Amino acid sequence: MPNNSTSNQVRLGLFVVVGVGCLLVVLYLLGRQQNLFQSSVPVQADFRNVSGLLKGNNVRLGGITVGTVKDITILNDTTVRVQMNLNQDVQRFVRRNAVASIGTDGLVGNTIINLTAGPGAAPAVQAGDVLPTSEQASLDAMLATLNISNQNLVGITSGLRQVTDKLNNSEALWQLLSNEQLPADVRRSAQNAAAASAQLAAAATDVRQLTAGVRRGQGPLGYLLTDDAFANQIGHAARQLAGTSDTLAVTLNGLQRQLQRGGGPVQTLLTDTTAARQLRQTLRNTAQSTAKLNESMTALQHNFLLRGYFRRQAREEARLAACAAARRARDSARLRE
């Protein structure tokens, strides 16, 4: 007969309570996560392809999980019906025209359903509603982005070309600019812009070819992701563009300051001649181009295909800078000796 003292019983009781408590807490949290304890609104959507969606996958609205996939059934050879349970408390935010699309949670994550608000007003969804769907395969989405970047590039290139042409050909401007420094600046900018636009044009062609290739099914996504030459080219072009836009900005600032500040013959001459109008137009064009260029640059840098390249580039630069700094430090140390 074991001496079953009360303190032992208390300890055993504590042990059991804590153990069972832990289990219950986990089960409760899981249940809450899967919305077992919340009443939900069932809605449906029909897709052609659900890309490996599973029961229990999340449904997101604006990036926030608002429900789960309850069931997936094949209706016919081209239609898959997905039944979703939306949490009761978000029902009023999901409109009847919200568009359901299949997406992924990160590059390697779970398949999810994204709900995006449709255009225009609509009443909140009710139980049993069938939501409209948009099927944009992720590859297509990617290519679309690339295409837009490409179009931007083309646009900018032609813009730049115009600007440079105008700058170069505007006799009045060159005559008017008596300042020694400014014309040189402008000229250099114009040259830079011209070079950049040429490179940009090449890059744009490349991108167009690639996009077309991928679309035709020739160039797999992997090619895009791994082809360093292409990334290099785009990167180079982008760097050139960045440099150009900086120079252009500086030049423009200088020009503008001169125009506004400077009294004397320039100012008077410029007030209402065609040359002046032309010059202003040119300046405006240049400013717009620069802004667009910057925009395009950001887009390019955020395009995940090129993200890796830019990151590597940044690291490389940092390394080089560090090396240079170290070398400088060494040299100066040697000098001091």
Place this chain on the structure above:
Amino acid sequence: MSPGTLPQPAAAPAPRNAEVVLTLEHISKSFGDNHVLRDFSLELHRGENVVVLGKSGSGKSVLVKCMIGLLRPDAGRITVLGQDISTLDHEEMDQLRARLGFLFQSNALYDSMTVRENLVFPLRRQWLADRRDQEADLVQQALEDVGLADTANKLPAELSGGQRKRIALARTLILQPEIILYDEPTTGLDPITAREISALIRQVQQKYNTAAFIISHDMDSVRLVADRVALLAEGGCYAQGTYEELARHEDPRVHDFFT
């Protein structure tokens, strides 16, 4: 237990005509090729002490284990308190065992329990809750009977061999069984304690009119406790009679035990 209260040895007459409480009929038991018991028969009457003698390894322990149901004989019938034990299921056997006491040759004390818990164990097993209040008294009484009142809170490992034997005896007696089977109750004890234990066995017999089946090599003790002596040899009951009858027996196999 004080020496003054010791009953006089061999005072009780053998109650030959009393009710039979335990019958062994043609018991056989073998372990593989080792035929330990062959056609052993014996009867035990109420209020009678029967001592079984036999050489070491002759199968005495096997015999008593058959009686209590720890071993199943290969052949023969064992009737305890009117019930054929081979026909009993587990529950009925437990009920029957509550009326039997068994002292193991190896003591078999529960070594994870203190002496008190060892004694309480059979009590709790057999009793209903309303008798719980007598527990402490009974334990105290049983320990005093074997002269070890101060060991209640010790573990068996802390006791000497003789003390353990006495605690085992106390555990056997505490339920006041109707039939007690003692497997070598005095082995390993000093002569004085051995005599005290023998006296205790007598005392229990007279007080509760119990029947006892005692295995012993200790002829001193045999003389004190035996109403009847049986000799186990060659797997059977070789001879039986009172101590005096067997002591005067001509057969050397019998005679040798008494010299």
Place this chain on the structure above:
Amino acid sequence: MFSSPFLAETGAIAQFAGRFFREGFRPRYEVREFFHQCYVVGYQSLPMVGITGFIMGLVLTLQSQPTMAKFGAEAWVPTMVGLTIIREMGPIITALVFAGKIGSSIGAELGSMRVTEQIDAMEVSGTNPFKYLVVTRVLATTLMLPLLTVLADGIGLYASYVGINTQGTTTLALFINNVLSGLTFAEVLPAFFKTFFFGFAVGLVGCYKGYHATKGTAGVGAAANSAVVVSSLLIFILDLLAVQITGLLGFN
């Protein structure tokens, strides 16, 4: 006739299990002894199980962190470690530690009770030793191992949280969210239920080996030893079965 010690042993253990189910759920119920065994088997194993759980969580985290960092997936460490601990490592390591600690002690305890005739003495005292010794222990291991596993999982996850915080920082809330995000009922419940079987195996094998110990002290040692060996093996086999069955039920 064809005879094999392995098959004979398997048959005997199965028979022993059958006896457990026949006798275990009929009165009389050894409630006090059962609670005592729960205390011994459960509460007193907690330090051991807790320490192994802590180390398991810490090591898993520290080991996987560099690899995950290489793939830029450091944020996935809590999810991955949580999944690993709750689904597999927690149950299996706790069960193995449990088999080592409790299986051997049950084997040795019952074995020595057997060879010193204490089990016979119980039987003679009108106690069914099978109910008193075996049923209580098997029930206790069956019910306590799941609890120990839950606690070990908890401790292991906490250790993982500590491990992550040695390399960077994360809040407990984020950590818990990350862990939970990788879990579903289909992962937690089978992992939890299989520990009942692990506990049953440990208790049953320990009791079987001890209850049928022979040949004196050497037999006690052999009983303790083979209790651990056989129950560890059984745990792995059961784990394999659990994977198959949950797979069949479509939980994987």
